[in-house]
Amino acid sequence: MNMAASQIWLIIFFLAIGTFLIRFSFLGLIGDRELPEWVLRHLRYTPVAVLPGLVAPLVLWPAATGGETDPARLLAAFATLTIGYFSKNILAAILGGGATLFVALWWFS
């Protein structure tokens, strides 16, 4: 990396402050004032609104394969979702997905 140490520390410092302010934003500013019902209704969907969109490109176009769709990773993603949906158990889904990934990587190699 061609970057001065001082510049890298600057990035770490600003990223830390910025990330904290994002996390603190509503908790810090709004405090215990009531949020209106329509806001709460939207906020209920935060996790299912953010994470699927974050994951989808990583599943379809993994950086590790140079952005090329990889059947092993696709299969692992599908297994993780299926196990998680039916078992409602996060750890079981992770372990099942990981196992599927390793078996599929070995199978397709």
Add this chain to the structure above:
Amino acid sequence: MATSNPKSIYLRGIFDGAPFVLVVVPFSLLFGVVATEAGLPMAQVMGFSILVIAGAAQFTAVQLMSDQAPLMIILATSLAVNLRMAMYSASMTPHLGGAKLWQRALVAYLLVDQSYLMAISHYEKHPKISLSAKLWYFFGVITPVAPAWYISSYIGALVGTAIPPEYALDFGLPITFLAMIAPSLRTVAHIAAALTSVIVALALAWMPYGTGLLVAALAAMIVGAEYERRSERRRA
């Protein structure tokens, strides 16, 4: 209720947070490895993991630093990746907004995907528990997770390039996130929101600096909320 004193609630949190150790360890290990490969010394690797404590943003920053991107672009992009946490913060506010300022600041520093998801689903399942019970539970969940995050980055930086790419550690993050999403697809509204998020995010993947994801998330929240509102009206 058996879990009404602070100590047992805190222990319950630790118990519920413990499985996430298996999740953050490979992810954080990988960060240590990748950052070291990119040329960062140990102190800076740990600076990222302790001060920023946000995996996706840390990876983004290191990637852009290797690409020699300008400072402002590195910061703007990495922070955009973290903007979802503003939504986490907003969704925690009805539950923890009444806490003292220093407690809210500490919650904010420790508000990561895992602690948020675990806490919010606990609060939704037990809406009547007190503010202090909610705080104890949150700090319980993060107690095993945060140290695992710090220590694994340290180990990752130590072993550096010794882990071969065949182990596909890169896919730890998507699997983790999928495993967290699947059980929360409880209603048709949740499924509709998730599908919207996927479709819009893929369609807008060309937009720079993670801004497409923000649009997708907003659209998905609207779809979920609107679906919920209409199905309630139909029932009424």
